[in-house]
Amino acid sequence: MSRLLLVDGSSYLFRAFHALPDLRNKAGEPTGALRGVLSMLLPLRTSVGATHAVCVFDAKGKTFRNDWYPEYKATRKPTPEDLIPQIEPIQTCTRALGWPVIVEPGVEADDVIGTLTRQAVERGFEVIISTGDKDMAQLVQPGVTLMNTMTGETLDIEGVREKFGVPPERIVDYLTLMGDAVDNVPGVEKCGPKTAVKWLSEYGSLDNIIAHADSIKGVVGDNLRKALDFIPMGRKLVTIVTDVPLNETLDELTWREPDTATLIEHYTRWEFRSWLRALQAEAAPLPASGEQGGLFAEAARSASVSAVAAVTHEQAEAVERSAAHREAYECILTRDALDKWIAKISAASLTAFDTETDSLDPMLAQIVGMSFCVTPGEAAYLPLAHRGPGVAEQLPLAEVLAALKPWLEDASRPKLGQNLKYDMHVLANQGITLRGVAEDTLLESAAWESDKNHDLDGLAKRYTDLATLSYADVCGKGAKAISFADVPLEQATAYGAEDADVTLRVHQQLAPKIAAEPGLTRVYREIELPVQEVLWAMERQGVLIDAGLLAQQSDELGRKMLEIEQQAYEAAGQPFNLNSPKQLGEILFERQKLPIKKKTATGAPSTDEEVLAELALDYPLPRLLLEYRGMAKLKNTYTDKLPRMVNPATGRVHTSFSQTGAITGRLASSEPNLQNIPVRTQEGRRIRQAFVAPSGWHIVSADYSQIELRIMAHLSSDERLLEAFAQGEDVHRATAAEVFGVSSAEVSSEQRRYAKTINFGLIYGMSAHGLARSLEIERSAAQSWIDCYFARYPGVARYMEETRANARAQGYVETVFGRRLILPELKSSNAGRRQGAERAAINAPMQGTAADLVKLAMRSVYDWLIRDGLQSKLLLQVHDELILEVPESELALVREKLPKLMAGVAELKVPLLAEVGVGANWDEAH
Known part of the structure; x- marks a missing residue:
């Protein structure tokens, strides 16, 4: 894994200056800060094992925070005179050691580090931030750790909570309440760490503290109320900005070769004799950047060895604190106990069932244990693959699976779970097909309240009064995290059995709510539950890709990107980093004087895709940049990545489909996302050529035709729209004839294009301004056509x-x-958000109905393939399209039957139409 080491150079130099005595060379020049900083930097290159690194320093002068609040840092003492002459040598020696260095004018080092942290996390990097600044704790998250080289302290998410009393996501609230005297940011007077933690523990967040300000008693309550007007600005000032424009990209932040000549020169001048001797005597190069060593690596190894014990001790307390409802939980360790529970679940009208595993990848996950619950408060955990000292003898996995298989595969034994599609995969990995899925709380929650999150912890908070355990409570987080297989049985039983118990309790709350609503009952029982099995089968099947073709396409994209890069240089009049928003902003808005469309949080002109798309209508450089970004996305996301995602056991790529990713009910695809492959460009369409059929087979694509327009006709009951679809007319041509007042035969291709834009634009709530921009016409003309x-x-x-x-x-x-x-x-006090929700309200019923129709079609097609014993398989669902893999012997039958099945899943006021294409690959079939 790529690892980014971010060093807060400004924190280093001030701490080193104040920590060390007044050291000087023979010329009387101060050297303490320089020696201290280099002493901390020297071991980091080999000890942390980072693939990427950078040392960030504050630049001279004011920053954008001074524009927000002129008094920011106004009371800070001037930089000590003896430190000033050491700053430049510190930066020079840092570069000479091979460190990339960033000094960004107008931006604080914290914000540079925050921006790089966000970029690195988005690209899957592990991030280590070396600093002594408490403000940085707000950046800690999964994969991001703070390291203090002076104290040896490392802080992951749990470490932040232990040190400050609040989690990383509440550090900004914590700092806002206390203020920052060093930076002259007022907080709440007399509110120190204890009061801040107390309030946040009691009220949960700063916003909630503000909401309850009138109820907080005493002098400190009065002080809080006095501070209310400034708190929004205080919070803004202490929040690290994570989107500042930078000249450097992550890919540029790799180790350089040390500049030995410069180091010798400086070590000589500043009289660092031991380092000078070591440097002159050193014949071998520095260790490679990926090597581990030193105190930090040793500490990491020690932490790994003790992680189980540490987490066990901490989480034993958590279990004890909220164990009241777990008294009836049982750990199944004998065959007699297993047989009793098999009898219990076999006789039950509904059993809540869950698996615990060693991986989140459903195709690879292996069972660690199972849990069962038939009555709220009475649940059992069955450990199967726990390990480590103190773990009691478990029943053999093969014996248990053989005993449970009849119940698991019995469709007449109703089962309940939370996202049982995952458990279906886990059992399939053991050769077991889970049947009898009767209820799923994940899908119940999505049907009942589409705008909420649907994870079990969230459901437990909303629908039970239980103090439940989280996965992190038993396994820890960050560097201390352990596998569930290493969790001792007492904690594993508390967590695993509770999952089944809570799932049953949540179901008992949601089921009557849904049953009381006929529409929601239909969606849940006739659409979502039935399609879950179809999605499991599609995920299990996977899709075949041509890795060689993708490699060829990747090379071609790389060459085209280089060509576009040269064209961009010519258009800009100079070379520049196409991936640097700051350099891009300077060229577009300072040198070429292009109009500024919007700004970032820091006040810099934005260069995001929306801005470039608008500028590209009139200027060549933004068009080139968009083209470059599009190709880079294709290369990084698909042509480079897809071959690495082939499952070695199946030789196929297996995506994961989510039924709860959008309130409209549209499916979402992830790991990899196969629904967002761009098809408007030739390069994007070519990627679909790599999705191929095996020899003797074909890819078949079936796509609903103009589905959302047909749904609009059904919902609106507009006579002209209904007639156009009933007569099988080209609805865009018919619209053009109506709007432009001509006969269908007289409609020009340009008029049809305008009508198509109007048809689809109005579905998505497009305004006259938006239509004018899309058609490149005057706003008044666009409004006239909309009125017409x-x-x-x-x-x-x-x-x-x-x-x-x-x-x-x-x-x-x-x-x-x-x-x-x-x-x-829709209830927002913000007019822009409210209007946006109203536009969404127009489109959502059409998009949601289309999603429902596609799911009904998937189930209909799947049932037909199974019922008739066909070899053809459903592979993918993309928007309104189904993709199948069909053998030559079944091709004629599928081409005939598939569109009829899709058209027949529902009766609307207009006929549904599905069109079928066939090819050796997805692109040919579409």
């Missing part, structure tokens, strides 16, 4: 107005099938 459209299609106008009104009144809209799409921003 609504005049000719009054049913559409009526539907939109009624939908807005109903959405405002209810807070949600519904699909044709009864799916409830909750839009919280």
